[in-house]
Amino acid sequence: xxxxxxTITLLSLCCFSxxxxxxxxxxxxxxxxxxxxxxxxxxxxxxxxTSDTVAAQAFGLRLLLNYMxxxxxxxxxxxxxxxxxxxxYAMGNNGKTSYYxxxxxxxxxxxxxxxxxxxxxxxxxxDLTAFFSIFKSYSYSSPMDYxxxxxxxxxxxxxxxxxxxxxxxxxxxxxENSGNHQFTIRIYTRNGELFEQxxxxxxxxx
Amino acid sequence: MKRSILLSCFLTGFASAFxxxxxxxxxxxxxxxYFHRFTPSNNGIPVSTMKRNHVGMGLSTTVFFTKHIxxxxxxxxxxxxxxxxxxxxxxxxxxxxxxxxxxVEDAINQNEQIPVSAHFxxxxxxxxxxxxxxxxxxxxxxxxxxxxxxxxxxxxxESGTNNYYxxxxxxxxxxxxxxxxxxxxxVSFAVKNRLAVFAAASYRMSPGKIRQREYLMNMYxxxxxxxxxxxxxxxxxxxxxxxxSIGIGTIVE
Numbered sequence: 001x002x003x004x005x006x007t008i009t010l011l012s013l014c015c016f017s018x019x020x021x022x023x024x025x026x027x028x029x030x031x032x033x034x035x036x037x038x039x040x041x042x043x044x045x046x047x048x049x050t051s052d053t054v055a056a057q058a059f060g061l062r063l064l065l066n067y068m069x070x071x072x073x074x075x076x077x078x079x080x081x082x083x084x085x086x087x088x089y090a091m092g093n094n095g096k097t098s099y100y101x102x103x104x105x106x107x108x109x110x111x112x113x114x115x116x117x118x119x120x121x122x123x124x125x126x127d128l129t130a131f132f133s134i135f136k137s138y139s140y141s142s143p144m145d146y147x148x149x150x151x152x153x154x155x156x157x158x159x160x161x162x163x164x165x166x167x168x169x170x171x172x173x174x175x176e177n178s179g180n181h182q183f184t185i186r187i188y189t190r191n192g193e194l195f196e197q198x199x200x201x202x203x204x205x206x
Numbered sequence: 207m208k209r210s211i212l213l214s215c216f217l218t219g220f221a222s223a224f225x226x227x228x229x230x231x232x233x234x235x236x237x238x239x240y241f242h243r244f245t246p247s248n249n250g251i252p253v254s255t256m257k258r259n260h261v262g263m264g265l266s267t268t269v270f271f272t273k274h275i276x277x278x279x280x281x282x283x284x285x286x287x288x289x290x291x292x293x294x295x296x297x298x299x300x301x302x303x304x305x306x307x308x309x310v311e312d313a314i315n316q317n318e319q320i321p322v323s324a325h326f327x328x329x330x331x332x333x334x335x336x337x338x339x340x341x342x343x344x345x346x347x348x349x350x351x352x353x354x355x356x357x358x359x360x361x362x363x364e365s366g367t368n369n370y371y372x373x374x375x376x377x378x379x380x381x382x383x384x385x386x387x388x389x390x391x392x393v394s395f396a397v398k399n400r401l402a403v404f405a406a407a408s409y410r411m412s413p414g415k416i417r418q419r420e421y422l423m424n425m426y427x428x429x430x431x432x433x434x435x436x437x438x439x440x441x442x443x444x445x446x447x448x449x450x451s452i453g454i455g456t457i458v459e
Contacts, residue, residue, distance in 0.1 A: 042366050044309040057367040133426060135370055138313070138361055140426050170368035172426055 026152070029067035029101045029163055032074035034195040036185050037062045038202050039168060046168045056204035060170040061112070061132070061183060066162040067103065067153070073161040100152040101163060105189040107147045115182040115201070118175045128183075132169040143169055171204075178206045228399075229273045229336055230453030235392075235404055237449015239264035239282040239326075243353070243441060250437025251418045252303035253296050253358065253375050260284035260324050264447050266406075268332045268343070273458045276334065278345050281327040282447075286354065296358055300375075304362060308371070311361035326351040326410075328388055341402065341451070343392040350383040351412060353441075362422065371422045380415035380436065387411045388445075400453040410443040 039060035040049040046060055068074045112128045122128060133140045134147075147167065155163045175181070182201040188194055243258045262284030270276035300310050328349025335342045355378035362371040390408030397403060416439050423430040 041368050044363060055366060057369075060368060133368075135368070135425075138311075138370070138372070138425070140370075172368060 024098045024100070026100050026102050027069060028104050029069050029153070030104050031065055031107070031187075031189060031193075031195070032068045032162060033066045034185070034187060034197055035064040035066070036183075036197045036199055037064070038183075038199055039170075041168075041170060046170070052201070053203040053205055056171065056174045056178070056206050059202070059204055060168050061185065061199070063167045063169055063185065065165040065167065067101065067155075067165065068162045069101070071161055076162070099154075099158060101155060102150075102152055105191040105193060106149065106151060107144075107187055108190045109188045110143050110147060111186040112169070113184045113186070115184075116175075116179040117177070118181075120176065131171060131173040133172045134167055135170055136167075140172075143167075174206060175204055178204055228453065229270065229334070229458040230400065231270055231455030231458055232453070233266075233268045233270075234452045234454055235266040235268075235280075235394075235406075235447075235449055236452075237264050237266075237404065237406075237447045238262075239284055239445060239447050241282075241284065241326075241410070241443050241445035243443045250439075251377075251416055251435045252420065253299045253377070253418065258324075258353075259287040261287055262323075264326075264449070266447075268334075268345075270332075270334070270458055274333055274335065276332045277329070278332040278347060279327075279329050280347065280349075281325070283323065283325055285323050296375075300358070300360065307365055308362040309365060311363060311370075314358060314360040324351060324353055326386065328386060330388070339396040339402075341392075341394045341396070341404075343394070343406075345388075345390045345392070347386075347388045347390065349386045349388065351386050351410070352383050353379050353414075355379075368426075370425050372425050373420070373422045376419045376421075378417055380417050384412045384414035384441075390445075392447075394451040402451040402453070404447075404449060404451040406447040408445045408447075410441075410445060412441040412443070414439060414441060 037048040038054060039046045039062050040051065040054045041047075041058040041060050042055060046062065048062055066074060066076075110129055112132060113125055114128060115124050117123045118126070118128055118131070129143055132143055134143055136146065153163075153165055155165065157164070180201040180203050182198060184196065184198040186194065186196045238261070240259070240261050243260070262282055264280065264282035264284075266278060266280035268276045268278040297310065297314060300314070304310055326349065328347035330345050330347030330349075332343055332345040334344075355376065357377070358375045360373050360375075362373050363369070364371065388408050388410045390406055392404055392406035394402040394404035416437055418435045420433045420435070421430060422432075
């Protein structure tokens with residue numbers, strides 16, 4: 001009987017802890033690392049690829065922005081998928097409380113370079129950011145229109161540490177020549193931090 | 207089932223104490239109309255979007271020249287009953303139309319004026335037979351009906367590229383009013399002198415040209431493509447009516 005009561009109380013506590021009163025919270029986060037992967041958008045949705053050849057028309061870069069909150073975790077925990085109370089995490093965005101994450105070090109500028117000439121007016125090493133676009137919520141945005149300025153981020157999974165934002169940068173202009181492009185993404189924050197990653201070279205098929 | 211039989215017996219017995227069906231000169235039949243328009247075939251047009259259920263008011267009047275033969279005039283005004291099927295059903299034909307060049311994204315909106323109404327009017331010959339308190343009436347009418355246009359809006363992703371499109375499919379009949387041929391059957395039961403309840407069913411066939419205009423707009427470049435399709439179709443509908451039947455005028459001898 002005692003065991004049964006204890007179990008019911010524990011379950012009730014767990015459930016009530018998930019059911020919070022409707023409110024709105026802003027949580028400060030800090031961009032702490034980035035990860036970039038090549039994308040192949042040939043199919044119905046963009047997929048990361050390990051292939052060294054991608055159709056130029058369907059090429060893109062997946063930019064993963066990692067944010068740490070007050071817990072200060074910027075290292076991905078391999079055990080992160082294990083949770084004893086998944087229901088509580090699931091409440092997150094669709095629960096009563098709306099959480100908005102505000103980066104304390106917003107992105108100031110973003111540059112995308114290639115080791116290969118893109119076209120006559122864009123030789124190797126020139127900024128190609130204008131040729132990439134982000135397609136979200138059924139509209140295209142330029143990378144800095146989307147990522148720059150004061151932002152409030154809604155993370156898909158708030159339980160993850162660090163918090164992760166996934167942005168697909170789609171190549172909207174074709175290079176003049178097919179070639180081995182080695183793309184580098186460089187991000188500067190307003191606090192003067194630099195995040196940079198270079199991808200393995202990829203052949204863009206025309 | 208037992209309760210229905212008992213209720214029918216009670217109503218029949220109750221009504222028989224008062225009622226008498228007769229060959230009245232004129233019958234007036236106001237009631238509720240329901241009709242279902244079946245999906246037209248995809249032949250010649252990309253998307254089937256005009257499948258609908260309609261509910262509304264109907265009025266039928268028959269003037270009898272003899273005991274059995276008369277002229278029937280009827281009409282109805284109905285509104286579409288939007289169901290999940292209306293939205294879900296076009297997806298399959300959209301996918302069939304765009305595969306393999308495009309992928310249909312999740313969001314499909316049916317953007318049309320509410321209520322979506324349809325009007326029907328017809329005239330024809332009626333034959334009736336009265337058996338005690340039961341009146342059986344058969345008819346063959348010709349008439350016209352209109353069918354509201356339909357508009358689907360959706361998003362497409364082009365296969366093999368980073369291009370997304372905002373797209374739409376606007377469907378309408380070429381002529382506002384379409385010819386209808388309608389055989390029908392009606393049965394009424396007299397509950398009082400000059401007053402009966404009726405139930406009727408009919409099958410409507412309507413040939414007509416259906417037109418579809420498709421537009422695709424590249425959401426990045428803003429460039430647009432527009433296509434038009436048309437096809438002759440034979441639309442099939444079933445209609446069910448229930449209501450009151452009122453006998454007017456003299457009794458035809």
